[in-house]
Amino acid sequence: MIIIRMTGGLGNQMFQYALYLKLRAMGKEVKMDDFTEYEGREARPLSLWAFGIEYDRASREELCRMTDGFLDPVSRIRRKLFGRKSLEYMEKDCNFDPEILNRDPAYLTGYFQSEKYFADIEEEVRQAFRFSERIWEGIPSQLLERIRSYEQQIKTTMAVSVHIRRGDYLQNEEAYGGICTERYYKTAIEYVKKRQQDASFFVFTNDPDYAGEWILKNFGQEKERFVLIEGTQEENGYLDLYLMSLCRHHILANSSFSWWGAYLNPSREKMVIVPHKWFGNQECRDIYMENMIRIAKEQS
Structure with a gap:
């Protein structure tokens, strides 16, 4: 056994x-x-x-x-x-x-x-890993309406998921610090924009206050291209994963959560952008899949 x-x-x-x-x-x-x-x-x-x-x-x-x-x-x-x-x-x-x-x-x-x-x-x-209809059970009506709205927006645009992971990652600088920096995300977003001029960016995060400020600070003049996903918590984080999987392309954090968000998108045409390292204190070669686009250290 x-x-x-x-x-x-x-x-x-x-x-x-x-x-x-x-x-x-x-x-x-x-x-x-x-x-x-x-x-x-x-x-x-x-x-x-x-x-x-x-x-x-x-x-x-x-x-x-x-x-x-x-x-x-x-x-x-x-x-x-x-x-x-x-x-x-x-x-x-x-x-x-x-x-x-x-x-x-x-x-x-x-x-x-x-x-x-x-x-x-x-x-x-x-x-x-196909989502069950049970994910919609017991969701407050206001949250359900919001998730369905995000779902519709994602399905009708050139949607790109952007995962900004903070929270527990801020407590372990040795492992997670200095990897998914602001520069990493800006470089990744510019990479996508050059190849998909009509891209819309859906930002998933466990720190929406920070992410909202980050969008305004770095992309204020084109903030209409960004949608901040709000309303979910860890106990219903599977809703975020569901929405991520519907996106056309993906900008990952060094997180297994957004790794799966990209994996569950079956498209062979997807762009999956990842940081140059996964952990600061280990060299994780095998978490990267073929055709992932790694942002070089000097770019992030």
Whole structure:
């Protein structure tokens, strides 16, 4: 048996589920641990339900058999004394780790942020990540009206998604700082404008006050080309992902969320613009897909 530990927000959960699909396609018994990271009050929302996804869940007994995390100190010592090893395996870094596909039995921890894990089952992954009609249930009427308006605007224009991620990224400068700078976004937008003169830019962000000021500061004379997406929160962030996926082209943050927003757009003609680095403290080669347009460091 293989258990994959779920962690992080929706974009991360999607990478972990894509690995789940790949391992099952290889004929392995796979379950998800959606308990360990998501039991506390501060936990981020589990959001795969937005695609109508169901998966096999690991029980507490199975987690105890495969990890040390649920054992009391005496049981951990006893396990070591009798030579029983923990089956936990953590991905080595942010790049494709082929060992992930070979471990069995295993308790896998990581983000698995590379198409290389599931490129050969691309169609199955795309089918899995089709939005369910359930995403429209329980939405306040005012927000629903706003989302439908954005949807109509995106479908009737040369829409380009722009993802500006702030919030938690501001607390970890070592990993995220100095990558998606104002200069990066300006360079990316100018790149698109030269190739799509009628482009409209739909800005997705977890800091709308900052993004609104940024639009006025840098593009005030053509602000009518920009639409700031507002009204959503993390608990219904799948609505942002849905709208992103409808756009023709994409300007990404160094974020798994906008990575998937671009991936779910099936067009072979799309432009997907990305920063020169993904993390400041690691070299993440394998998160980049073929035909992504990387903005060079000196340009950003």
